[in-house]
Amino acid sequence: MEHHNPKITSAEISMLWSTYVGDSMAICILSHFLQTTEDQDINPIIEFALESAHDHLHLISELFTKEGIPLPNGFGKQDVNLQAKKLFSDVTYMRYLHHMGRTGLNTYSLAKSISSREDVRYLFKRFYDQTETLYDRNTKMMQEKGVFIRSPYISYPDKVEYITDKSFLGGLLGHRRPLLAMEIAHCGVNIEVSNVAKTMLLGFSQVAQSKKISDYFKEGYDLGKKMVEDFMIKLKEDDNSYPSTWDSTITASTEAPFSDKLMLFHTNTQSAIGIGDFGLAIAASLRKDLALLYEKYLLKVGAYAEDGAKIMIDHGWFEKPPQSIDREAIRNQNK
CATH class of the missing domain: 1.20.1260.10 (Ferritin, core subunit, four-helix bundle)
Structure with missing residues (x-):
């Protein structure tokens, strides 16, 4: 049976490219967090987040090289000063990791759902699993330290009801x-x-x-x-x-x-x-x-x-994401 080896789709290139750039930024931020954290209980979580981001860059680099796709520049050592003094509190570090984990869960679930190639789907599943672990570990840490902010509470419903009044949809004025x-x-x-x-x-x-x-x-x-x-x-x-x-x-x-x-x-x-x-x-x-x-x-x-x-x-800092060919520009070159 002949093996079908399709190219990476536009959706897959876009999500992989964005992940690479985003994780190159995250490595800079997390490296400074790790350098300046005062609560040693947080260090293993920051280290895990850093390891995951490095893993993402390595795997995407391998795939892009294999496919002949240039790697984005993203961010690097020139974008972080590890000797700089602490700017944010350790609680901010934890809440930032919580936000980072929530965003990652949403991003990678979407990325897998719009990916078709098996190897790309595997990558996004791996990234999702790592992010889920990060989210759970950090949430547990925040709860233990009493800094986790829960969604607002409401009273439990005590019966099933149906809507009978269209005013339920509300208006801009009045009750x-x-x-x-x-x-x-x-x-x-x-x-x-x-x-x-x-x-x-x-x-x-x-x-x-x-x-x-x-x-x-x-x-x-x-x-x-x-x-x-x-x-x-x-x-x-x-x-x-x-x-x-x-x-x-x-x-x-x-x-x-x-x-x-x-x-x-x-x-x-x-x-x-x-x-x-x-x-x-x-x-x-x-x-x-x-x-x-x-x-x-x-x-x-x-x-x-x-x-x-x-x-x-x-400032010349906006790195251009992957884009379809500009056919109009090509046609104009011949005129």
């Missing part, structure tokens, strides 16, 4: 029904993600070498702060429990542990994650006021991300 459990969950997630983002952005604004880039990070911090306030209001309106404020301790250091290029890319990645979360929240929210709030911030974060991309392009 609104209490939030559904799923709506509360998405508010909680978006509060958590926004808190992670604004903590990182405030730290980045403190150490960025360029004033323009520092101001950009501060603008993102202010946007994240406003999002947290607005999502909190939605929970408080119905007297729901809401995530407690979390330790966002940032030291007084002005010594940059990471390059401006890396911090800008990280911020754009965070923006993309936020936009994806807003899309999921819109799909899950039946109340019109909630959907409108998510749409508002989807547009604001999208505009903010575009501004960041423009800064990266101005």
Whole structure:
């Protein structure tokens, strides 16, 4: 029987390329975390995350070399200063790992579902399994140390009900029904993600070498702060429990542990994650006021991300992702 050996699809190239670049960035960030952590209990988890990221780069490098696909430059030693002083608290390290694990689980499950070649599906399963282990180990550690932030609680339902009144879908004015459990969950997630983002952005604004880039990070911090306030209001309106404020301790250091290029890319990645979360929240929210709030911030974060991309392009830092051939440009070459 003849063995069919298809090329890697556009979806597979895209997810592998993005994983490579993202993990090259993660290695820089985690290396500085490991260098500056004070709580030795956290070290094995950071080390495991680092080992997993290095494993991803090695396996993707092998596959791309075999297929004749150039490796992206990504990030390297020039983008991290391991001698720089500690910028974030150990609690921030743990919460960052939690956020990183959650994002990885979503990314790798999607990547496997859109991959067709057996060897690529194997890679994404391997990456998912590693991320699941990281997520579980870090969650357990956070719970043991009393710093894990749970999704808001509600009373258990005591009966099955059907909706009979179309006002259940709500309106922009007047009385609104209490939030559904799923709506509360998405508010909680978006509060958590926004808190992670604004903590990182405030730290980045403190150490960025360029004033323009520092101001950009501060603008993102202010946007994240406003999002947290607005999502909190939605929970408080119905007297729901809401995530407690979390330790966002940032030291007084002005010594940059990471390059401006890396911090800008990280911020754009965070923006993309936020936009994806807003899309999921819109799909899950039946109340019109909630959907409108998510749409508002989807547009604001999208505009903010575009501004960041423009800064990266101005500095020559925006590495071009894999793209289909520009047939129009080829045709114009012959004219």
